[in-house]
Amino acid sequence: MSGARYDDRGNRDLSLGNAAGMGTATPVKEGGKARPSAGGPFLIGEAMTGGYGAGPDILHDCTIAVDRGEIAVIVGPNGAGKSTGMKAVFGMLNLRKGHVKLDGEDITDLSPQARVTRGMGFVPQTSNIFTSMTVQENLEMGAFIRTDDIRPTMEQIYDLFPILRDKRNQAAGELSGGQRQQVAVGRALMTQPKVLMLDEPTAGVSPIVMDELFDRIIEVARTGIPILMVEQNARQALEIADKGYVLVQGRNAYTGTGKELLADPEVRKSFLGG
Ligand SMILES: Nc1ncnc2c1ncn2[C@@H]1O[C@H](COP(=O)(O)OP(=O)(O)OP(=O)(O)O)[C@@H](O)[C@H]1O
Ligand SMILES: [Mg+2]
Numbered sequence: 001m002s003g004a005r006y007d008d009r010g011n012r013d014l015s016l017g018n019a020a021g022m023g024t025a026t027p028v029k030e031g032g033k034a035r036p037s038a039g040g041p042f043l044i045g046e047a048m049t050g051g052y053g054a055g056p057d058i059l060h061d062c063t064i065a066v067d068r069g070e071i072a073v074i075v076g077p078n079g080a081g082k083s084t085g086m087k088a089v090f091g092m093l094n095l096r097k098g099h100v101k102l103d104g105e106d107i108t109d110l111s112p113q114a115r116v117t118r119g120m121g122f123v124p125q126t127s128n129i130f131t132s133m134t135v136q137e138n139l140e141m142g143a144f145i146r147t148d149d150i151r152p153t154m155e156q157i158y159d160l161f162p163i164l165r166d167k168r169n170q171a172a173g174e175l176s177g178g179q180r181q182q183v184a185v186g187r188a189l190m191t192q193p194k195v196l197m198l199d200e201p202t203a204g205v206s207p208i209v210m211d212e213l214f215d216r217i218i219e220v221a222r223t224g225i226p227i228l229m230v231e232q233n234a235r236q237a238l239e240i241a242d243k244g245y246v247l248v249q250g251r252n253a254y255t256g257t258g259k260e261l262l263a264d265p266e267v268r269k270s271f272l273g274g
Contacts, residue, residue, distance in 0.1 A: 040104055041065035042226050043120070043195045045089040048098035057096065058084045059250045066195065066228040066243070071221050073241035073258065075234040075271060081250035082230040083125050086199050089228070090122045091115050102195070117145055121193030125200045125230070128184035131173030135164050138172050138183050142190030150190060157186040160216060178209035182216070189220070196220065198229035214240055235272050238262050246271055 044065035051058040058081050066072035074082050087093050089100055091112040099108040102118055110118070130138050139157060143150040158165035161182040167175060172183050181201050188196060201217065202210040210233055218240060221227050231237030238244050241258030246267060254267050261267045268274060 040101065041067040043089065043100075043102050043228060045085060045100045046098055048085065048088050048095050048100075050088060050093050050095040050097070051084075052093065057250070059088060059093075059095075059098075061098070061252075062088075062247065062250055063098075063252055063255075064089065064228065064245050064247075066226045068226055069221075069224070070242040071217070071227045071229070071240055072243040072245070073234075073237045074228070074230045074245045074247060075232075075237065076245075076247035076253070077271070080247040082247055083199050084250070085247065086122070086124075086197055086228070086230060090120065090197060113145075116191055116193075119191075119194030120197065121188035121191055121195070122197045123181075123184045123188045123199060123201060125203065129172045129180055129187065132171055134169050135172050135175070135183055136168040138187050139164075139190050142187030145191055153190055153192060157189055160189075160219060161186055176209075177203075178205040178213060181205065181213060185216070185220070189225075193225060195226045195228065198227065200230050200232055202231065202233055210236065235262065238272075 044063065046063050046065070048059045048062045049057055062081065062085055064072070064074055064085050074085065076082055084093065088095060091100070091107070091110055091114075095108060099106055101107065102115070102120065107115060107118065112122070116122075130141060133141065136154075139154050140150070143153070158168070163179055164182055164186060167179065172180060175183065181203075185196075185198065185201060188198075198217070202213050205213065214236065217227060217229070229237070238258040238261050241261075244254075244256060244258045244261040245252060246254040246261065254261060254264065256264070262272070
């Protein structure tokens with residue numbers, strides 16, 4: 001793929017991506033925090049500390065956030081706590097410290113279901129579709145919280161991912177990896193979320209399919225849905241990121257704009273393969 005193809009994705013409001021404190025890809029100091037933009041980002045997990053059940057803390061004072069009009073990307077080594085951070089923001093972890101805010105409101109104590117009702121869509125890293133159900137049934141399941149007519153939304157999703165229209169009556173488990181990820185993203189979009197969280201949406205797909213998925217994700221972002229996503233294709237993801245977080249051992253290691261992180265020699269050497 002060409003490295004420059006995502007450089008100009010026509011973000012409608014560049015001022016959002018680089019407000020107070022997000023301006024440099026400097027290491028986050030011990031005990032320091034990744035700093036949110038002035039006025040507070042649309043969705044933020046702030047200074048989160050916690051782990052699974054009674055187990056040890058996995059996240060340590062970890063902050064991840066996405067603002068309106070943005071794509072924010074979380075990268076870092078395997079086991080860094082990226083998925084744990086996403087689950088924490090979605091309410092699947094009991095935080096010992098820190099909080100989660102959506103549009104300025106503290107939602108730390110809300111269940112994941114309640115967060116969906118408030119406008120959060122989440123595509124987890126694994127088991128993100130119902131393999132024995134058809135594509136269409138998966139999308140219908142995604143709309144479980146809605147009582148209005150879901151057909152227009154389904155048509156929008158089929159317009160975004162035309163292959164899903166062709167395969168709507170096939171079992172989702174029969175689809176290719178990239179197509180399954182489209183089902184997973186489509187399912188999350190069925191709730192008409194105000195913010196979309198994606199954990200490794202391009203896992204296990206070819207570079208060409210990865211490019212296509214990124215293009216679709218950018219398209220979703222352009223419709224006005226901020227996107228917070230984890231990606232193992234760090235370089236490519238940071239190219240489309242307004243904001244990037246490098247997590248290491250459950251902590252913020254580096255925070256900056258995508259461009260800043262891509263240009264940072266330490267980040268390049270340690271996390272982007274030089
Ligand atoms: N359900 C769980 N119960 C207990 N510990 C868990 C659970 N899920 C993950 N962990 C632990 O939390 C730590 C962080 O894992 P996590 O899955 O968040 O990392 P990650 O950055 O998403 O990694 P990857 O790149 O492999 O997806 C690891 O030590 C892992 O073993
Ligand atoms: Mg993960």
